[in-house]
Structure formats: C-alpha cells, structure tokens
Amino acid sequence: MSALAPTTSGLRFASVTKEFPVRGGGTLTALSELDLDVGAGELLTVVGPSGCGKSTLLDMVAGLSTPTSGTIEVHGREIRGPGLDRGIVFQQYALLPWRTAQANVELGLEAKGVPRRRRGAIAREHLDLVGLTGFESRYPHELSGGMKQRVAIARSLAYDPEVLLMDEPFAALDAQTRESLQDELLRIWRATDKTIVFITHGIDEAVYLGQRVVVLTPRPGRIRAVVDADLPAPDGVTDLRSTPEFVALRHRVWEALHAADPADQVPDPAPAGPAAPTRTLEVAHV
Ligand SMILES: Nc1ncnc2c1ncn2[C@@H]1O[C@H](COP(=O)(O)OP(=O)(O)OP(=O)(O)O)[C@@H](O)[C@H]1O
Numbered sequence: 001m002s003a004l005a006p007t008t009s010g011l012r013f014a015s016v017t018k019e020f021p022v023r024g025g026g027t028l029t030a031l032s033e034l035d036l037d038v039g040a041g042e043l044l045t046v047v048g049p050s051g052c053g054k055s056t057l058l059d060m061v062a063g064l065s066t067p068t069s070g071t072i073e074v075h076g077r078e079i080r081g082p083g084l085d086r087g088i089v090f091q092q093y094a095l096l097p098w099r100t101a102q103a104n105v106e107l108g109l110e111a112k113g114v115p116r117r118r119r120g121a122i123a124r125e126h127l128d129l130v131g132l133t134g135f136e137s138r139y140p141h142e143l144s145g146g147m148k149q150r151v152a153i154a155r156s157l158a159y160d161p162e163v164l165l166m167d168e169p170f171a172a173l174d175a176q177t178r179e180s181l182q183d184e185l186l187r188i189w190r191a192t193d194k195t196i197v198f199i200t201h202g203i204d205e206a207v208y209l210g211q212r213v214v215v216l217t218p219r220p221g222r223i224r225a226v227v228d229a230d231l232p233a234p235d236g237v238t239d240l241r242s243t244p245e246f247v248a249l250r251h252r253v254w255e256a257l258h259a260a261d262p263a264d265q266v267p268d269p270a271p272a273g274p275a276a277p278t279r280t281l282e283v284a285h286v
C-alpha cells in the first residue's frame with residue numbers, strides 16, 4: 001500500500017466481492033476481493049477500463065447494492081443501505097426538472113428535516129460555494145451542463161455528508177468546463193475537508209485530482225496499483241498538467257492500466273449475460 005496510506009479511516013473495503021446473476025445461469029464477477037482504506041478527508045480517484053466494476057463499487061458505498069461477500073465501512077460503521085452520511089454525484093445530473101436550482105439543493109435538507117428558512121440559507125450558501133449565486137431560481141433546462149453539475153455538487157454537499165461519491169461527474173462536459181470544475185472541486189474539497197471517491201476514465205483527471213490514484217484491472221476489478229499523486233494545489237497560473245511531476249505520474253498510471261496480466265482476462269459467462277462489457281481499455285485523455 002502507498003506511503004500516503006491513511007491513518008484515520010473514512011471508508012474501508014474488506015475483501016469486497018460483487019457477483020451478479022446472469023440470465024441463463026451462472027454469475028458474473030464484477031469485483032473481486034477488494035481491500036482498500038480511504039482516509040478521512042482524502043480525495044481518492046479510481047481509474048479502470050470500462051466494465052471493470054467502478055460504478056458497482058460506488059453503488060455499494062452508496063448503499064444502492066450490497067457486496068456478495070466482504071464488508072464496507074464508513075467511518076467505522078458498516079454500510080447497510082443508503083444514508084445522508086454519503087452524497088452522490090452521477091455523470092448525468094439527476095436534477096429534478098420541475099424544481100429550481102435552489103429547490104434541488106434543498107432536497108436532501110428536506111429529507112433531513114431541516115426547517116424551511118434554514119434550508120433556504122444553506123442552499124444559497126452552497127450555490128454560492130459552487131459559483132452559482134444569482135441562478136437560484138433557474139430551472140435545470142435553463143442551465144448549461146456545467147451549471148447543472150454544479151447544482152448537483154451543491155445538492156450533495158448541502159446536507160453535509162461525510163463522504164462524497166462521484167461517478168464520472170465531468171465526463172459529459174466539454175474540456176474547458178471540465179477543467180474549471182476540476183479546480184472548483186479541489187477548492188471545495190480543501191474548504192470542506194470531505195472524504196471524496198472520484199471515479200473517472202481519464203488518467204489526467206485522476207492524477208490531477210487524486211491524492212492517490214487506484215488503478216483497477218479489467219473485470220473482475222481488482223486493485224492493480226495505488227499511485228501516490230499528491231500534486232501541489234492549482235495556483236491559477238502554473239500549467240500543472242505540463243510539469244515533469246504530472247507527466248511522470250500520468251505515465252505511471254498509464255503503465256499500470258496497460259500492464260498485461262493474463263490472470264485478469266476472465267471469459268464472459270455464457271450464454272446470454274447482461275450487456276457484455278468491452279475489455280478494451282477505453283481511456284479518455286481529458
Ligand atoms: N445490475 C447488474 N446486473 C448484472 N450485471 C451488472 C449489473 N451492474 C453491472 N453489471 C456488470 O458488472 C460489470 C461492471 O459494471 P460497472 O457498471 O460497475 O462497470 P464500470 O467500471 O462502471 O464501467 P464504465 O466505465 O463503462 O462505466 C459489467 O460487466 C456489467 O455488465
């Protein structure tokens with residue numbers, strides 16, 4: 001494990017395996033025997049080929065599905081279902097179209113029973129945190145993709161979860177918006193000290209954001225490498241992505257992703273399983 005291995009645990013995966021039943025019989029192993037500690041307040045990124053189990057991993061942390069074997073703990077408590085101690089941001093914004101930005105952000109606060117006036121104040125504060133002051137009464141269809149994703153981030157942070165789970169949240173955005181949201185996320189993370197697990201296809205994104213980068217093997221996902229990637233905070237001037245440190249880290253992650261390991265190549269279960277995953281590495285360079 002890495003030199004930066006955390007001391008206080010935010011999330012702990014112990015021998016986590018996830019299997020899905022396959023139509024026509026058999027099982028598909030999405031993740032196999034995963035052991036990982038994410039430190040409290042750590043920003044951890046996860047990269048891996050398409051279909052290797054990244055979303056499956058996040059869904060289990062979110063409590064939307066359960067491991068077939070093994071356990072996952074948040075701050076020492078075993079996960080038994082969804083909870084307001086974990087916030088999720090998906091690739092698609094998942095905003096309620098009939099609610100304004102402000103009302104979308106208030107959603108989790110309503111679930112938590114926060115009184116109306118306090119809800120309003122907290123929602124405005126978080127819209128401000130993501131740079132959306134003045135857009136409180138806009139509906140999702142009146143916002144750009146980047147703005148919608150900012151609302152989704154504000155909504156996840158507003159009810160103050162201990163852990164923020166992000167599943168390729170910037171993948172649908174153009175490169176410029178993506179880069180500015182990456183900087184926003186780093187700023188917010190430093191300001192709020194949340195434990196963040198950020199899933200991405202992009203090596204650059206993983207290295208730019210993560211204190212550590214977890215590289216998964218093709219399905220069944222196992223940890224192939226954990227790369228320390230604690231780069232200096234962006235200062236708005238330096239092009240961090242072109243520094244020798246960044247380029248070297250990027251290369252290490254690339255090598256880990258592309259390492260050939262015949263043991264990782266597991267045939268698809270026959271006959272007709274769920275949508276067959278591709279085993280080609282689809283690594284988008286953001
Ligand atoms: N509910 C399900 N039922 C059956 N199989 C599933 C289910 N969810 C995921 N899988 C399978 O588990 C494997 C991992 O899927 P998952 O969505 O976690 O991959 P991923 O790493 O997030 O891929 P991508 O990068 O394309 O988003 C895939 O083979 C997928 O077909």
Ligand SMILES: [Mg+2]
Nearest residue numbers: 054055056167
């Ligand atoms: Mg996925």
